[in-house]
Amino acid sequence: MKNEPQPKLYAVRHACKVLGVSYPALKQWIYKGKIRTMKTPGGHHRIPATEIDRLLPSLPQRGPVQSRRENYRKISGRNQLVGRIVELKIEGLMAQVTLSIAGQLLTSIITADAAREMRLEVGQMVAALIKSTEVMLMRPSQRLTP
Known part of the structure; x- marks a missing residue:
């Protein structure tokens, strides 16, 4: 068996x-x-x-497509994918962030400091910017309060 x-x-x-x-x-x-x-x-x-x-x-996205895109920082990159964080593991100096994008999973390894600075949480929408062999994450632009 x-x-x-x-x-x-x-x-x-x-x-x-x-x-x-x-x-x-x-x-x-x-x-x-x-x-x-x-x-x-x-x-x-x-x-x-x-x-x-x-x-x-x-799941419905709120607002027109253009305004949703404008929520993210203006970065010139064609390979920008928006997805939802489904798993977040922070251990030591590193953080493993797994996104679900149109039914596919994308995992990015970033520093734990960056994950804390962006205040990443499971369920949040983030954008992944894929350049060559690197994947960078960004949250919608918003005013962060300590």
């Missing part, structure tokens, strides 16, 4: 952050069958990463 890889599963609250929806809304989706879940032996719902990927591209 082959050992099949286990799908990555998210707790409901974590999935809410990634999808940018409220806990009650996601629970209603589960109860209405709009999102497939797996139950733990204790009866808790877990959401497979494939379901989150299925929903991410269909």
Whole structure:
């Protein structure tokens, strides 16, 4: 018997952050069958990463495309991809940031200081700027308060 890889599963609250929806809304989706879940032996719902990927591209973006693009710093780069942070690991001097962009995952390794300075969190929308062999991340321009 082959050992099949286990799908990555998210707790409901974590999935809410990634999808940018409220806990009650996601629970209603589960109860209405709009999102497939797996139950733990204790009866808790877990959401497979494939379901989150299925929903991410269909979530509405707010505002016209041009104004959404203007929310990000003006950088001349054609390879700018906007996605949602689905995983963030900060350990020591480095941070691993995984974005979901149109159902695909993109992982960027940046300094932990940069991740803290940008106040990155799971569920946030960020832009990845891809230049040659480097991937840079940026958040929508906003006033940061300490």
